[in-house]
Amino acid sequence: MKNRVRVVKRPQLSFLERWYLGPVVKGLGMTIKRFFGVLTDVLFRWENKKTAITMQYPEERWDFKDNFRGAPALVMDQEGRSKCVACQICEFVCPPKAITMWPAELEDEDKVEKYPERFEIDMLRCIYCGYCEEACPEEAIFLVKEAEIVYADRESFVYDKDKLHAMGGIREDRIMKWKDK
Amino acid sequence: MSTNGKTVNVTIDGKQVTVPAGTNIIEAARHVNTEVPHYCYHPRLSVVGNCRICLVEIEGWPKLQIGCNTNVSDGMTVFTASDKVREAREGVMELLLINHPLDCTICDQAGECKLQDYAVDHGTGLTRFAFDKQKKPKNVSWGDKVVFDAERCILCTRCVRFLDELCGTDEIGIDFRGEKVSLIVRDDGQLTSPYQMNIIDLCPVGALTSRDFRFKSRVWFMQFANTLCTGCARGCNVVAGAREERLLRMVPRFNAQVNDHWMCDEGRLNYTFVNDEDRLVAPRVNGKDVPYDDALARAAAILQKAKEGGGGAADIAVLGCASPFMTNEELFSFAGLLDALGVTERRFAIPMGEGDDMLLHPEKAPNARGARLFGFQDAPVDAERDWDVVVHFAARDGGGLPDDLNAKSRIVFSLQVDKNADVNFPLTTSFEKDGTVISAGDRLQRVSKALTFAPSHLTERVVLDRLRGLIEDGYQGTDTAALALARIAQEHAAFEGLTWTGIGLQGVSLQLAEAEVGA
Numbered sequence: 001m002k003n004r005v006r007v008v009k010r011p012q013l014s015f016l017e018r019w020y021l022g023p024v025v026k027g028l029g030m031t032i033k034r035f036f037g038v039l040t041d042v043l044f045r046w047e048n049k050k051t052a053i054t055m056q057y058p059e060e061r062w063d064f065k066d067n068f069r070g071a072p073a074l075v076m077d078q079e080g081r082s083k084c085v086a087c088q089i090c091e092f093v094c095p096p097k098a099i100t101m102w103p104a105e106l107e108d109e110d111k112v113e114k115y116p117e118r119f120e121i122d123m124l125r126c127i128y129c130g131y132c133e134e135a136c137p138e139e140a141i142f143l144v145k146e147a148e149i150v151y152a153d154r155e156s157f158v159y160d161k162d163k164l165h166a167m168g169g170i171r172e173d174r175i176m177k178w179k180d181k
Numbered sequence: 182m183s184t185n186g187k188t189v190n191v192t193i194d195g196k197q198v199t200v201p202a203g204t205n206i207i208e209a210a211r212h213v214n215t216e217v218p219h220y221c222y223h224p225r226l227s228v229v230g231n232c233r234i235c236l237v238e239i240e241g242w243p244k245l246q247i248g249c250n251t252n253v254s255d256g257m258t259v260f261t262a263s264d265k266v267r268e269a270r271e272g273v274m275e276l277l278l279i280n281h282p283l284d285c286t287i288c289d290q291a292g293e294c295k296l297q298d299y300a301v302d303h304g305t306g307l308t309r310f311a312f313d314k315q316k317k318p319k320n321v322s323w324g325d326k327v328v329f330d331a332e333r334c335i336l337c338t339r340c341v342r343f344l345d346e347l348c349g350t351d352e353i354g355i356d357f358r359g360e361k362v363s364l365i366v367r368d369d370g371q372l373t374s375p376y377q378m379n380i381i382d383l384c385p386v387g388a389l390t391s392r393d394f395r396f397k398s399r400v401w402f403m404q405f406a407n408t409l410c411t412g413c414a415r416g417c418n419v420v421a422g423a424r425e426e427r428l429l430r431m432v433p434r435f436n437a438q439v440n441d442h443w444m445c446d447e448g449r450l451n452y453t454f455v456n457d458e459d460r461l462v463a464p465r466v467n468g469k470d471v472p473y474d475d476a477l478a479r480a481a482a483i484l485q486k487a488k489e490g491g492g493g494a495a496d497i498a499v500l501g502c503a504s505p506f507m508t509n510e511e512l513f514s515f516a517g518l519l520d521a522l523g524v525t526e527r528r529f530a531i532p533m534g535e536g537d538d539m540l541l542h543p544e545k546a547p548n549a550r551g552a553r554l555f556g557f558q559d560a561p562v563d564a565e566r567d568w569d570v571v572v573h574f575a576a577r578d579g580g581g582l583p584d585d586l587n588a589k590s591r592i593v594f595s596l597q598v599d600k601n602a603d604v605n606f607p608l609t610t611s612f613e614k615d616g617t618v619i620s621a622g623d624r625l626q627r628v629s630k631a632l633t634f635a636p637s638h639l640t641e642r643v644v645l646d647r648l649r650g651l652i653e654d655g656y657q658g659t660d661t662a663a664l665a666l667a668r669i670a671q672e673h674a675a676f677e678g679l680t681w682t683g684i685g686l687q688g689v690s691l692q693l694a695e696a697e698v699g700a
Contacts, residue, residue, distance in 0.1 A: 087286035088399050103396045113320050114287040114396050137286045 064145040069128045071146040072099075072121055073168035074161065075139075077176055082165060083140035086116040090132035090141055098125035099132060119161040123149045142168060189255040194262060206237055206248035206259055217261050218270065218299050220385045221337035222249035225442055227346060232337050234277075234299060236269045237261050245269050267303070274304040280315040280360070282332040290387030292400040296335070315360050324371040326378050326392050326446060331363045334388035340364070340380035347443075350374045364388075376539065378446045382432050393450055394430045398422075406631035407434060407686050409618065411506065411611040412448035413536070414544035416620025418687070419444060421452075421612055421631040428455040428612055428632060436687050439624065445541050454577055454596065455610050455632075461598050462635050465605040473639055480604040481651035483590045487570045488522050488652055497569045502582055503529040503557045504574040505546035507641070508616025508628060510665035512548070512555040513672075514645035514658070515574070521653045529557045532576060542621050546576065547611065547628075550619035554675065554693065562586065574641070575599065575608065594641055606644055607634075614640045615662035617684065619691065625679065626688035 016022050037051030055062070064070070077083055086103035104117035132141045144167055151157055159167075187202040196213040207217045208224070220232035228250045235248035240258035245266065253259075260266060278300065285291040300306075317331035336355065341364070345351040352372055356365045366372060381389045403422040410417040410431060417440035419431040431452055433444040464476035471479075487499045501519045503512060519527060529552045536543035553559065564583045571588040575595035593602035596610070611618075613634040617627050639647075642665060646658025659665040663681035670676040675691050683689070 085287050086396070088402070089286070092399070092401060105396050110320075 064147070068145050068147075069130050069143045071123060071128070071144060071149060071159075071167065072126065072132050072141055072164070073144045073146070074119065074141055074164040075168035075171040076165055077173060078170060079176075080170065082115065082161075083138050083171070083173075084116050084119065085112070085138050085140070086114050086119075087137060089135045089137065093131045093135040095129060095131065096125045096127050098122045098127075116161060119164060121159050121164060123157045123159060124154065139171075139173065142171075144168060189253055189257075191253045191256070192258045194260060200253060202252075204253055206246075206251050206253060206261075207235055209253045210248065210259070210261055215261055217248045218295075218303060219249060220295060220335060221339060223339055223342075223383065223442075225347070226339060226342040229338055229342070232277075232335065233273045234270060234303070236266060236273070238263045238266050270299075270303040271305050274300055275308065275310075277335050278304070278308065279310045280317075280332065282314065282319075284333075285387075287396075288330075288333065288387040289390045289395060289400075290333075290384075294387055295385035296387075317361075317363055321370075322392075323366055323389075324373070324377070326450075327372055327381060328390050328392055328395060329364065330388050330390070333386050334364060335386055336362060336364070337385060339383040339385070340389060343380055343383055344372075344374055344377070348374045348376050352377075353380075375446055375537070375541070376443060378449055379433070379443050382442075391430070397429050398424045403429060404631070406612075406629045407627075408612065408629040408631055409547065409620070409626055410444055410448040410451070411547040411618070411628065412445075412451040412545065413534070413542040414547060414549060414621040415440065415448075415540050415542045416547055416618060416624065416626050416688075417444040417448060417540060418626070419448075423612075423632040426632045426634075428452050434686075438687065438690075439620065439622075439626070440540055443540065445539070447541065452612070455612050457596070459598075460596055461605065461607040462638070464607065465598065465602070467603060468600070473637070473644075476604055476606065477644070477647055477651060480592050480606075481648055483570055483592060483603065484518075484522060484572075484648065485652050487524075498566060499524045499526065499570045500562065500568050500572070500588075501527045501557075502562070502571065502573040503527065503552050503555075504576045505529055505531050505544070505549040505552050506576055506611065507548060507552070507574055508611070508614065508618055508662070509548065509551045509555070509625075509669060509676075510616050510662050511640075511642045511645065512551055512557070513665065513669050514642050514649070515572075516555045516557075518645050518649045519572075521649055521656070527557045528560060528562050530576070530582075531559055532578070544621075547620065548618035550621075550623060550693065551617075554619065554673070577610075594644075606641070607638060609634055609638070609640050613638075614642075616642075617662070617666060619693070620688070623691045623693045624688050625676075625684055625691050627681070627684055627686070 034051060041049040041052045074082060074084055086101055088101055088103065091099045091101050098121050100120045101116050102118040103114055106112055106115050128143065130143050133143050146167060188199050189202050190197065190199050191209055193210050193213050194215055198209060198212045200209045200212055207219055207222055210217045217235050217237060219235040221229055222235060230247045230250040233247060236245040237248045238260040239246055285297065291297065319330045319332055321329040321331065323329050341353045341355065344353055350373065352367050352374060353364055354367065355362060357363055378391060381391050403424045406421050408419060408421050410419045418434040418436040420434050421428060422430045431449050433440055433442060435442050463470040464473055465471065466476050466479045487497050499522060501524050503515055531549045532545040533543055534545045562583060564586055568586065568588040570590045572592045573582055575593060577596060591602045592604045593599040594606045594608045596608045599605050611628045612631045615630050617625055620626050643658065650656045650658060659668060666681050670679050675693055
């Protein structure tokens, strides 16, 4: 046991290092340099700012990457009709059970039989895992670049079908299930 | 299949088994727990051998044989999973799936589809078919119960054979030729058989789906319970499927002694009363919702008064009216409560309807035999008499008693609100409780809980036991239906030696005649 103990020698500080004044002056210099840099940015060249890095939220927003996982949304085809066929696989795969769906039968259409009469996602429950997007066999649900979901009451967090379609928008696709399966 | 008591010895996948002569290979393989895949074969239908998925290899035979139409012979050696068989099945699966629309996403059969199962177990997962798939009619209405999808159909003709051989109506046939081949319905294209929905269960794929269950729920969301249909006295064994405490469908469960593989459409669709929005949820006293304790206290006060007055004696007249929808355990508790009160007037009424010579029984209630066994009489109530206290279990339609009955106090158990009741307890349907009933042919069978009615809900058996505890010192009820059954088994000769697990999922036959004489 004794042989395993290794005494580590503490590194000794030099005289200047022990005195502290040098590093303090160096740090203050950096602060002053940035102060005047930002001041110049704000006063004369805000459009081409060089020093300031603060984002002016909410006027400025982050440009999310393409694989960003935001809120889930439903997409429509070129003719503005829902791509969702209410197969309920997203509802099944959703780990926090945020998705709820009420499927119904379409009586008049001859190509499409089933559609979601109601489709709700509880954004308070959603954990943005993206399983719904991965599982969807119809490519009807996607995680969009939407991260700011703030309301004062709980009911508003439950997004209905219309709201989800508005968020998802139209997605160009060569498969048009309403025209030809 | 005439066996004459002869047996043959066969070897299936290296396992020796002795089966009756005349057994086919699919059934023989079941004896060694080997499943030979099959679509068109069904044990109760004639063998056609047109799906070709049950091909097996037999030693000494040059070509593969279909398991459904090949009977075993002595000394036969069968291989159900050899390379040759596997290759043949892959080929059959590829051919079956060539024109399949692959709309599993919206198909109600998904999750219990043999095409899905066998594609995973025996398919290649790939297709070499590079051309346009055959387009056939979808969403074809075959009447108000069955929907047909021609693209999904694999033409196994199970539905054709069922309606021909077992219903005798012969309504479906195969028409057109080659790749256009499809099923059609005779005359105006509407099915009429009262047993037509069995073809939905028979269909191994999603070609036939139920209009009633269509798109209501995917099967993997549902919870299933092995219970009984309580639409008539037959007591067909069913699997009840519920989701989020709503009953969504019933499908028949095999019981060779009762309903075989089938059930009637009337029973299958007779479940919607369970999901009624206007059902009574909480007990009511004088038209107001109250907690169970208050309602029990009020009911006990009424009964206590009746008990002190002498029960069924001339001074205070008490009527106990049971319903044939109650389980044996509830009837036993009710009879015990009436015993404690000294009530002799015990009645019940059987709702009658039409029967047929297949499954449908004219008695439209599951447990009239049980009600008789526990001392209730199927006789009209004396409407002329002035009753002081009536304890009434309403039937499903609310009936059972004459409308103009004179009663001072009423304790009513009902599905809907009863405005005349002093104390009104909510009734539980047979899908919301455990228990036993005595079906036609004196067969004791279990009903099981498929869904929970309401979180705070007490079943009638618990209410009756608590009521008896309030008026009879020292009486203790039982916690579960199984324990209640054990108590019945001690007191009734007909139930002697029976236990909850002993009854099992298939039920047992009772010897009622001698027991009733003995009692």
